[in-house]
Amino acid sequence: MNQNSVATPPVARAEHKETSLHGFVLTDDYSWLRDKENPDVTEYLEAENAYAEAYMAPQAALRDQLYNEMLSHIKQTDVSVPYRDGDHWYYSRTEEGKQYAIFCRKRGTDDWPEDGAEEEVLLDGNVMAEGHAFFSIGGTDISDDGRWLAYSVDYTGFRQYTLFIKDLESGELLPGSVTRVGSVVWAADNFNLFYTVEDEEQKRQFQLWRHMRGTPYPADVLIYQEDDERFNIGAGRTRDGLFIIMESASHTTTEARFIPAGDPEGTFAIILPREDEHEYYVEHRGGLWFIRTNDRGRNFRLVTTPVIATQREHWIERIPHRENVMLEDVDIFNRFYIACDREDGLPRLRLWRFVADSPVAEDIGEIAFPEPVYSAYPHINRIFDTRKFRYSYQSLVTPSSVFEYDFGTGESTLLKQVEVPGGFDRTLYASERVNAVASDGTKVPVSIVYRKDKRAAGKNPLYVYGYGSYGYALPLGFGSSRLSLMDRGVVIAYAHIRGGGDLGKTWHDAGKMLVKRNTFTDFIAAVEHLTANGYGDPARVAIEGGSAGGLLMGAVVNMRPDLFRCVISHVPFVDVMNTMLDASLPLTVPEYEEWGNPNEEQYFKYMLSYSPYDNLKAASYPSMLVKTSLHDSQVMYWEPAKYVAKLRTLKTDNNPLLLVTNMKAGHGGASGRYDYLKEIAFDYAFLLKELGML
Numbered sequence: 001m002n003q004n005s006v007a008t009p010p011v012a013r014a015e016h017k018e019t020s021l022h023g024f025v026l027t028d029d030y031s032w033l034r035d036k037e038n039p040d041v042t043e044y045l046e047a048e049n050a051y052a053e054a055y056m057a058p059q060a061a062l063r064d065q066l067y068n069e070m071l072s073h074i075k076q077t078d079v080s081v082p083y084r085d086g087d088h089w090y091y092s093r094t095e096e097g098k099q100y101a102i103f104c105r106k107r108g109t110d111d112w113p114e115d116g117a118e119e120e121v122l123l124d125g126n127v128m129a130e131g132h133a134f135f136s137i138g139g140t141d142i143s144d145d146g147r148w149l150a151y152s153v154d155y156t157g158f159r160q161y162t163l164f165i166k167d168l169e170s171g172e173l174l175p176g177s178v179t180r181v182g183s184v185v186w187a188a189d190n191f192n193l194f195y196t197v198e199d200e201e202q203k204r205q206f207q208l209w210r211h212m213r214g215t216p217y218p219a220d221v222l223i224y225q226e227d228d229e230r231f232n233i234g235a236g237r238t239r240d241g242l243f244i245i246m247e248s249a250s251h252t253t254t255e256a257r258f259i260p261a262g263d264p265e266g267t268f269a270i271i272l273p274r275e276d277e278h279e280y281y282v283e284h285r286g287g288l289w290f291i292r293t294n295d296r297g298r299n300f301r302l303v304t305t306p307v308i309a310t311q312r313e314h315w316i317e318r319i320p321h322r323e324n325v326m327l328e329d330v331d332i333f334n335r336f337y338i339a340c341d342r343e344d345g346l347p348r349l350r351l352w353r354f355v356a357d358s359p360v361a362e363d364i365g366e367i368a369f370p371e372p373v374y375s376a377y378p379h380i381n382r383i384f385d386t387r388k389f390r391y392s393y394q395s396l397v398t399p400s401s402v403f404e405y406d407f408g409t410g411e412s413t414l415l416k417q418v419e420v421p422g423g424f425d426r427t428l429y430a431s432e433r434v435n436a437v438a439s440d441g442t443k444v445p446v447s448i449v450y451r452k453d454k455r456a457a458g459k460n461p462l463y464v465y466g467y468g469s470y471g472y473a474l475p476l477g478f479g480s481s482r483l484s485l486m487d488r489g490v491v492i493a494y495a496h497i498r499g500g501g502d503l504g505k506t507w508h509d510a511g512k513m514l515v516k517r518n519t520f521t522d523f524i525a526a527v528e529h530l531t532a533n534g535y536g537d538p539a540r541v542a543i544e545g546g547s548a549g550g551l552l553m554g555a556v557v558n559m560r561p562d563l564f565r566c567v568i569s570h571v572p573f574v575d576v577m578n579t580m581l582d583a584s585l586p587l588t589v590p591e592y593e594e595w596g597n598p599n600e601e602q603y604f605k606y607m608l609s610y611s612p613y614d615n616l617k618a619a620s621y622p623s624m625l626v627k628t629s630l631h632d633s634q635v636m637y638w639e640p641a642k643y644v645a646k647l648r649t650l651k652t653d654n655n656p657l658l659l660v661t662n663m664k665a666g667h668g669g670a671s672g673r674y675d676y677l678k679e680i681a682f683d684y685a686f687l688l689k690e691l692g693m694l
Helices: 039-072 480-486 505-509 517-532 548-559 576-580 588-595 601-608 638-648 673-690
Strands: 018-021 024-027 083-085 088-094 102-107 120-124 136-142 148-154 162-167 181-186 192-198 205-212 221-225 232-237 243-249 254-260 280-285 288-293 301-306 316-319 325-332 336-343 346-354 361-366 374-378 388-395 401-406 411-417 429-437 443-451 462-466 491-495 541-546 566-570 623-629 657-662
Touching: 024 601, 039 480, 039 638, 039 657, 039 673, 120 148, 136 181, 148 181, 162 181, 192 232, 243 280, 254 280, 280 325, 288 325, 301 325, 336 361, 336 374, 336 388, 346 374, 429 517, 443 480, 443 517, 462 517, 462 548, 480 491, 480 673, 491 517, 517 541, 517 548, 541 548, 541 673, 548 566, 566 673, 576 588, 576 601, 623 638, 623 673, 638 657, 657 673
Parallel strands: 181 232, 205 232, 462 491, 462 541, 541 566, 566 623, 623 657
Antiparallel strands: 018 024, 083 088, 088 102, 102 120, 136 148, 148 162, 181 192, 192 205, 205 221, 232 243, 243 254, 280 288, 288 301, 301 316, 325 336, 336 346, 346 361, 374 388, 388 401, 401 411, 429 443, 443 491
16 A cells, blocks of 8 residues: 555645855745744644654554553563662652652661551652643652652643652642753752753853742742753762762763852852863762763773862872773762663673772772663662662563672672563563674664574564664663564664764764764664674664654665655754754753754755754655654754655655654654554554564
8 A cells, every 4th residue: 555545645835945045045935834823834733743653544453453462561560679768769650541750758777668668759750741742751859858849841842850858747838830941959958949940042050049948939049041042051969978979061072060068148159260172070978079071081981189189189080081981970879879881882890998098099909791782770779888789681582670789708799670561571582783884984883682483594573773873872672562573583783883882982073073974874884784694674674763863863864765665754853954054042052062052064965964853855765754753842843844845846756754743742753652652553563564573
């Protein structure tokens, strides 16, 4: 069935618009779709939704089947691993039939919980979401005395959060609220609350305020304003609770300020003034700052310096910079610290034990992990003076698990592994890591997972996911929804392409700015390697990416439309030129450090060479499902809408091109867990149909 046998696809009107810069003319015939309040825009988006539903109507039963399969693999009534903070143990739980988590606590100290301790519900997402199509909890913080909960919520998907304070003794909210809030952190006096606020137009956190509990919010004190449009600010407490840290950060540069948590009316002091291309992050122990810094190499090192003497001449190196190991994070405790390394594209948790009360620590090795492809990272660890460290582990075939490492015994104990009902047997599945070779000879890691008894060399449908931007390392976690694909014989692969952080900062550097095209050619090389080596049928390749991964999708289908049978593109950043030339849009100015500034000719020309919207042409394109949300604050809905409208006028094939807009959500799609499963079921039904697997 081709698309025209279902219905006539919507046609957006073209209103010719030209922009001239650097001797080039940019044509944007669909810029009118930016007007969110224009009823014609709503009409067009709803017409596209209706067309997509009509096209997918014959797959209604398949969508229901997929949804029920995925639901069968979820333990709908469940509880998280409780963690201790102060005099309570905190956890979240879910109940069958309810969309959102319920956040709770019980009183207890060393043991969980005290005898007879009653559950206290802090926030019930289901109650809070009543009457709203979208719901998300943002920042949260509980005062040291355990009584006051500061939290923020978003009811639109636009990531515009409103701050409230709840008295946990009475269950009542204090009067008033503040909008556009990001970080929230209590001072040690349980009275002063610090919070950040975003710029209304640019949507970057740019102000730090101090609120005195019980006073009107208009009386709050502005502590700091970040005027450099590249920077966002955030605030938090050190793990030992002694200091409040305010961080200003761009994509390439950071600066930290601090005050003692017990002196909320004090003046924030700078640890080290910002320097272009220098990132540093701080924690505290025993009168020393532990600073993770990239001052001597892109992959960071660890130094210490006295709180009262932060200049570089006082720095003492604790972990040196390593060319092939990225120091991604450091978790500092009173008796030990954890170095979160990334080596050969995989995370490592290296254990360091302090020698008595000194800053000197001995390397006692790393936690061993059993699989070739996995994710591992610190779990919630709120207690500073402890001998135990919790971490999360999962892989493409092992469900999410929480372990606790005991520095006294040197052993890890499994506290909980997410239960996967519905007959899941992990021994039926296998994962691998291979290397594709890019056109310049660079080895590009690819992680693969499949069901072993469904493998048939060169015959399986192949699904490849990619991202490759912002130095973000592609996580390799377990997803029970993927079972519906693998059980049908689909081989799934994740391409760790340049631009991501999978092999450290230099991997990111090699796929941004004036070498961004490496991201796209790496992905193409990965797909070609997989099909050439029997992991998939070259005629049945599906690819997927979202946000900056949607840019990847748009670029590679322009470069090699013949290579792919099916494309799923979520909230795609595809209108690179128009977006990056509009400094009034959220994220544009900060993003100059990732893509370049097109007001400069060399960046303009290079960005124009790959911008998906500007490089669409008369050609045969794969089957495409493009998804967006009306209230997306990061990639505005009009980018994919314009992209689809323009592509409809150029494509020479009869393959389906669908645009689906969630009219009540933001960048992450549906907020409720059941609604989100239905969105995945739609995607998978489209994918299976286009790969000929009905």
